[in-house]
Amino acid sequence: MRYMMLVRADENTEAGVLPPPELFEEMGRYNEELVKAGVLLAADGLQPSAKGFRVTWPGGKPKVTDGPFAEAKELIAGYWIIQVKSREEAVEWASRVPFGEGGVLELRQIFEPTDFPGDALPPDALEREKALREEVERQAGNR
Numbered sequence: 548m549r550y551m552m553l554v555r556a557d558e559n560t561e562a563g564v565l566p567p568p569e570l571f572e573e574m575g576r577y578n579e580e581l582v583k584a585g586v587l588l589a590a591d592g593l594q595p596s597a598k599g600f601r602v603t604w605p606g607g608k609p610k611v612t613d614g615p616f617a618e619a620k621e622l623i624a625g626y627w628i629i630q631v632k633s634r635e636e637a638v639e640w641a642s643r644v645p646f647g648e649g650g651v652l653e654l655r656q657i658f659e660p661t662d663f664p665g666d667a668l669p670p671d672a673l674e675r676e677k678a679l680r681e682e683v684e685r686q687a688g689n690r
Contacts, residue, residue, distance in 0.1 A: 548631060548632070548633070548634075548637075548657075548659070549588065549628060549629065549630050549631075549656070549657040549659070550628070550629050550631065550637045550654050550655065550656050550657065551626055551628050551654070551655050551657055552626060552628075552629065552637075552640075552641055552644070552652055552653070552654050553623050553625075553626050553652065553653040553654070554592075554623065554624045554625040554626060554650075554651075554652060555620060555622070555623065555624065555650075555651035555652070555653065556595075556620070556622035556623060556624040557620070557624070557649070560595065560622075560624035561595045561596060561597070561615065561622065561624075562595065563594075563597075570645065570647075573645035574645060576645075577643065577644060577645055578590055580643075581627070581629065581640065586629045586630055586631055586636075586640065587627065587628075587629060588628040588629060588630055589626075589627070589628040590625075590626065590627040590628070591626065592624065592625035593623060593624055593625050593626075595615065596614035596615045596616045597614045597615035598614065599614040599616075600612060600613045600614060601614075601616070628657070634656075637656075638654075641654055660673045660676045660677070661673075
Protein backbone atom coordinates (compact mmCIF):
# COMPACT_ATOMS: atom_id res chain seq x y z
CA MET A 548 0.00 0.00 0.00
CA ARG A 549 1.15 3.49 -0.78
CA TYR A 550 0.90 6.51 1.48
CA MET A 551 1.54 10.17 0.87
CA MET A 552 3.09 11.85 3.88
CA LEU A 553 2.20 15.54 3.62
CA VAL A 554 4.26 18.18 5.41
CA ARG A 555 2.10 21.09 6.49
CA ALA A 556 3.30 24.59 5.65
CA ASP A 557 3.83 27.25 8.29
CA GLU A 558 4.76 30.93 8.31
CA ASN A 559 8.44 30.10 7.74
CA THR A 560 7.92 27.80 4.75
CA GLU A 561 5.48 30.28 3.22
CA ALA A 562 8.08 33.05 3.67
CA GLY A 563 10.63 30.90 1.82
CA VAL A 564 12.77 30.42 4.93
CA LEU A 565 14.92 27.33 4.47
CA PRO A 566 15.53 24.93 7.34
CA PRO A 567 18.90 25.13 9.11
CA PRO A 568 21.72 22.99 7.65
CA GLU A 569 21.45 20.51 10.54
CA LEU A 570 17.83 19.73 9.62
CA PHE A 571 18.80 19.27 5.95
CA GLU A 572 21.40 16.75 7.11
CA GLU A 573 18.87 14.91 9.32
CA MET A 574 16.34 14.82 6.46
CA GLY A 575 19.04 13.49 4.14
CA ARG A 576 19.82 10.66 6.57
CA TYR A 577 16.10 9.92 6.98
CA ASN A 578 15.63 9.81 3.19
CA GLU A 579 18.63 7.47 2.90
CA GLU A 580 16.97 5.12 5.42
CA LEU A 581 13.77 5.15 3.36
CA VAL A 582 15.75 4.34 0.20
CA LYS A 583 17.76 1.55 1.85
CA ALA A 584 14.54 0.03 3.20
CA GLY A 585 13.07 0.13 -0.33
CA VAL A 586 9.98 2.10 0.67
CA LEU A 587 10.62 5.56 -0.83
CA LEU A 588 8.85 6.25 -4.14
CA ALA A 589 9.14 10.06 -4.21
CA ALA A 590 9.98 13.00 -1.95
CA ASP A 591 10.20 16.74 -2.51
CA GLY A 592 9.89 20.07 -0.80
CA LEU A 593 7.56 22.61 -2.37
CA GLN A 594 8.12 26.28 -3.13
CA PRO A 595 5.97 28.77 -1.16
CA SER A 596 2.42 29.33 -2.38
CA ALA A 597 3.46 32.81 -3.57
CA LYS A 598 5.16 31.00 -6.46
CA GLY A 599 2.14 28.78 -7.11
CA PHE A 600 -1.35 29.08 -8.49
CA ARG A 601 -4.71 27.39 -8.28
CA VAL A 602 -7.01 26.38 -11.10
CA THR A 603 -10.73 26.37 -10.32
CA TRP A 604 -13.73 25.79 -12.57
CA PRO A 605 -16.44 28.34 -11.73
CA GLY A 606 -19.28 27.85 -14.17
CA GLY A 607 -17.36 24.95 -15.72
CA LYS A 608 -14.56 27.14 -17.16
CA PRO A 609 -11.00 27.12 -15.83
CA LYS A 610 -9.84 30.14 -13.84
CA VAL A 611 -6.23 30.61 -12.69
CA THR A 612 -5.56 32.40 -9.38
CA ASP A 613 -1.98 33.21 -8.48
CA GLY A 614 -0.67 32.72 -4.93
CA PRO A 615 0.08 33.46 -2.21
CA PHE A 616 -2.79 31.83 -0.38
CA ALA A 617 -4.04 33.00 2.99
CA GLU A 618 -4.07 30.06 5.39
CA ALA A 619 -0.57 28.58 5.74
CA LYS A 620 -1.94 25.81 7.98
CA GLU A 621 -4.01 24.56 5.02
CA LEU A 622 -1.05 24.44 2.64
CA ILE A 623 1.54 21.77 1.92
CA ALA A 624 5.29 22.44 2.15
CA GLY A 625 6.53 19.04 0.99
CA TYR A 626 5.78 15.34 0.74
CA TRP A 627 7.02 11.79 0.67
CA ILE A 628 5.34 8.90 -1.10
CA ILE A 629 6.14 5.59 0.53
CA GLN A 630 5.17 2.02 -0.24
CA VAL A 631 4.71 -0.12 2.86
CA LYS A 632 3.02 -3.35 3.91
CA SER A 633 0.67 -1.86 6.52
CA ARG A 634 -0.73 1.21 8.19
CA GLU A 635 1.44 0.39 11.18
CA GLU A 636 4.58 0.48 9.05
CA ALA A 637 3.50 3.86 7.64
CA VAL A 638 3.04 5.16 11.20
CA GLU A 639 6.48 3.83 12.11
CA TRP A 640 8.17 5.68 9.24
CA ALA A 641 6.15 8.85 9.85
CA SER A 642 7.12 8.83 13.52
CA ARG A 643 10.79 8.90 12.53
CA VAL A 644 10.59 12.11 10.45
CA PRO A 645 13.12 14.49 12.04
CA PHE A 646 10.74 17.32 12.85
CA GLY A 647 11.32 19.54 15.80
CA GLU A 648 8.71 21.16 17.97
CA GLY A 649 5.45 21.91 16.15
CA GLY A 650 5.94 19.85 13.00
CA VAL A 651 2.74 18.50 11.40
CA LEU A 652 2.66 15.49 9.11
CA GLU A 653 -0.55 14.14 7.57
CA LEU A 654 -0.67 10.67 6.03
CA ARG A 655 -3.15 9.74 3.33
CA GLN A 656 -3.39 6.31 1.77
CA ILE A 657 -3.29 6.42 -2.02
CA PHE A 658 -6.09 4.64 -3.86
CA GLU A 659 -5.12 1.52 -5.75
CA PRO A 660 -7.27 0.27 -8.64
CA THR A 661 -8.15 -2.78 -6.56
CA ASP A 662 -9.68 -0.52 -3.86
CA PHE A 663 -12.73 0.09 -6.05
CA PRO A 664 -15.69 -2.29 -6.08
CA GLY A 665 -15.79 -4.53 -9.15
CA ASP A 666 -18.70 -2.67 -10.73
CA ALA A 667 -17.37 0.86 -9.97
CA LEU A 668 -15.01 0.93 -12.95
CA PRO A 669 -15.61 0.12 -16.61
CA PRO A 670 -14.40 -3.41 -17.52
CA ASP A 671 -11.20 -2.26 -19.20
CA ALA A 672 -10.32 0.45 -16.63
CA LEU A 673 -7.98 -1.71 -14.53
CA GLU A 674 -6.04 -2.85 -17.60
CA ARG A 675 -5.85 0.72 -18.90
CA GLU A 676 -4.63 1.93 -15.49
CA LYS A 677 -1.99 -0.81 -15.37
CA ALA A 678 -0.79 0.08 -18.88
CA LEU A 679 -0.55 3.78 -17.94
CA ARG A 680 1.47 3.01 -14.80
CA GLU A 681 3.84 0.80 -16.81
CA GLU A 682 4.30 3.59 -19.38
CA VAL A 683 5.04 6.14 -16.64
CA GLU A 684 7.64 3.80 -15.13
CA ARG A 685 9.16 3.17 -18.57
CA GLN A 686 9.43 6.92 -19.24
CA ALA A 687 10.92 7.55 -15.80
CA GLY A 688 13.58 4.93 -16.55
CA ASN A 689 14.49 6.78 -19.78
CA ARG A 690 15.09 10.15 -18.13
